[in-house]
Amino acid sequence: MKSIRMKMKIIRTIPTLFLGLLMVLLTSTTPWAIGSAVAATDNNSIKMAHFEASLNDKVSLQHGAKLFVNYCLSCHSAKYMRYNRMAKDLEIPTDLVEKHMMFTTDKIGDPMQTTMPAEYAKQWFGVTPPDLSLVGRLRGPEWLYNYFRTFYLDENSPSGWNNMVYENVAMPHAMHELQGQQRAIFKTVIDADGNETKVLDRFETVTLGKMTVEEYDHAIRDLTNFLVYVGEPAKMSRINYGIWVMMFFALLIMLTYLLKKEYWRDIH
Secondary structure, eight states: OHHHHHHHHHHHHHHHHHHHHHHHHHHSOOTTOBSOSOOOOSOTTSOOOOOOBOTTOHHHHHHHHHHHHHHTTTTOOEEEEEHHHHHHHTTOOHHHHHHHSSOTTOOTTSEEOOOSOHHHHHHHHSSOOOOOTTHHHHHOHHHHHHHHHOEEEOTTSTTSEEESSSTTOSOOOTTHHHHEEEEEEEEEEEOTTOOEEEEEEEEEEEEEOSSOHHHHHHHHHHHHHHHHHHHOTTHHHHHHHHHHHHHHHHHHHHHHHHHHHHHHHHHO
């Protein structure tokens, strides 16, 4: 009888353990929602537009890689990402990467390094442009998406540009030829305590770019997706593994429940 009671006690705890583990997995950050719940800004006068990255959209990631090489890599490196890894993950033919996305001195196995000397960059911009390998994880996709969209002309800035998400940023607007030039129009808001705050009212177009507003927003979505991918390339495979792991646990719980019923039938 003692061994039977012990067996019953063990059987009762098995489903509880697996159900508890399943609840932990379900209540943790899901792999499908790759977005930041809260995206902190350096300027609280702008409402952040919601954005969630999608690592399943290979076309978006490929276009984002093209934009990064054309508009970012001249100043910023992504030294933890290699060209051959990017080509494999994003399904870009190696010959296209070598012909259109690499400097002539680079090899396919090299990391994505800028050719701009750091000392010259510091002289020109006042600060060395940071490596962007981990910016997707550091800032979050929502921050990046809004940052790229909110550059505006500022005659008081050394570069002639400012940004609503990152106030007094040293970086000029590298993609102004695509977006065009815009001016920020501010308004003053008075709170209940009588404190005045200057907030963004709207952007006013100064010159048009090569893209429409919708086309530029789409391009920025692609660039942000790519930077999120660069921050953690293994996430693409981890998402696929996570789905299979969840299916395995669901099957295991079902089998454990059937096993429990079988043991209880013998006991009774």
